[in-house]
Amino acid sequence: MTAVARRAVLLGGAAVAAGGVVAGAVALTPGPPPVAVPVPGAETVAFHGAHQAGITTPAQAHAVFTALDLRRGSGPDDVARLLRMLTDDAARLTSGRPPLEASDPELPALPSRLTVTFGFGPGLFDAVGRGGECPAVLRELPAFATDRLDPRWSGGDLLVQVCSDDPMPLSYALRRLVRSARSVATVRWTQRGFGPARGSEPAGTTPRNLMGQRDGTANPAPGAELDDAVWVREGPDWLRGGSMLVLRRIRMELDTWDDFGREGKHMAVARRLDTGAPVTGGGEFDEVDPRMVDGRGIPIAIGGAHVLRATARDPAERMLRRGYSFDDGPTADGLPDAGLLFAAYQADAARAFVPVQQRLAESDVMNQWITHVGSATFVIPPGCAPGGMIGEALLG
Amino acid sequence: MSSILRRGLLVAATAAALVLSACGSPAAPAAPATSTAPAPTSTSTSGLTVTDAWVKPADAGMTAVFGTLTATGGPVTVVSAATSASPRTELHEVVMNGGAMTMRPKEGGFVVDPAAAHELKPGGDHVMVMDLASPIRPGDQVRVTFTLAGGGTVEFTALAKETTGGEETYADHAGMNG
């Protein structure tokens, strides 16, 4: 075919396609043309600010955590190039716009509260020549007796956390972010999680996990309490306004849990399944009273109950738990393969996650059904202003 | 491949992959800018705003800068461009020539009408960066200066982002004869 003839065919093809679109639209919309109304999908969360979004942001329904490893030999310049691209992509995607080089504005147009949050693992500190400054607790968490960690779900130089109420913009955002990253970094692991659908219960309702429990009840209250628990107030400029993330992949033995009696389930946590209220009485947001006894003088909440073991014994132990359920099952044998992507944000993991998890590993009735199978820790650097770059203080 | 898809690929052709011989004069240009901030929007009193500026990474030879040009007052004409990446820059357009998309210098420069943003994009108008002094890698930044008719200038930074738009298209197109 000659070039000219080919061109005529191409233009003809396009004309047919356009006609098809118009005819289809007519057939599908018999009524008056739809009026533009605000839709939940259009809602955005600001990317720029003193802190990164996606932490104190009320949890979206979907999340993906991807850990990247810098390619061998990467230096500060490569890390800066990587973060410059990812910051630019994230700012655009979270506001409903495509990355610079992308030409499909429809895919990110309805971000549904999309957030992108970055975390720095020890390997990133090493690559920029500041390995000695990586907080020791994040370089290596202590080993806990109950750990059954698989390297497949552990570690990573750079965390990309993407959350949205809609898995569609989330999928697009992740694919574009990873595409920008891949000349500098490889993908170590990806873990996807979910919570209840947006709107299934009134906003602000504590979500349930796959064990059926309301999970997050005793989290620090939004405002000063949450800010104090989560954000780093002093220290180096690359950390101030940031946080520390401990991400644990925790498998649940849901088959045996499902068969366990309801009273026992309540006792395991010292909170009820239906309301999330303490077994010692009151409403969901009341505390469990460890001293309350029954008619025979026996404590109502058992000492090994998860909440009694986990509760902060000092303000520095407070953390924000912003976890997501995962479900990779069923297995070929028909067994569940599911659990919790436990994500805890705190100002200092050495004083929060570590002592709390030490107590839980020592004794927690819940240990019969939960096993930590993955572990990754990251510095969450502070946010940045428009035109700035996540991590600019570390690389500056 | 359907003709609709084929046409889409042709239109997506990237300037750098199109037919043009690089006949450069070697010089010693500045290396790509290395500040850490991502490409900001240009702010100028010249009546022209440049947003969403990016540049296609390249190891050597030539590449192109893209972005969105908006005239904030009356019509504005960009008559030339200079970059931190190379000593030689041209303003290009892409035209259909005997069934093939070809790029060539744009006569009279880019005329930006206030009524509509003027987009520089793969397969369309672009700033051709020739005789690259050193590779432009993904995430690098290139400083660009536009000179306007009347002598004003607009400076902005283009962020290097990878795209394969155009390259595979051109091969595809060539292999599709018959």
Ligand code: HEM
């Ligand atoms: C699959 C694993 C886990 C499940 C299913 C789970 C479930 C729960 C539930 C149902 C509650 C009570 C409601 C609430 O306040 O959220 C709770 C509270 C809590 N959990 Fe967990 N949890 C898990 C792992 C962990 C881990 C690993 C930690 C920290 C190391 C932790 C720390 C806490 C804390 C601090 C509280 C609040 C205690 C208080 O009332 O002050 N949990 N958890």
Ligand SMILES: [Cu+2]
């Ligand atoms: Cu060109």
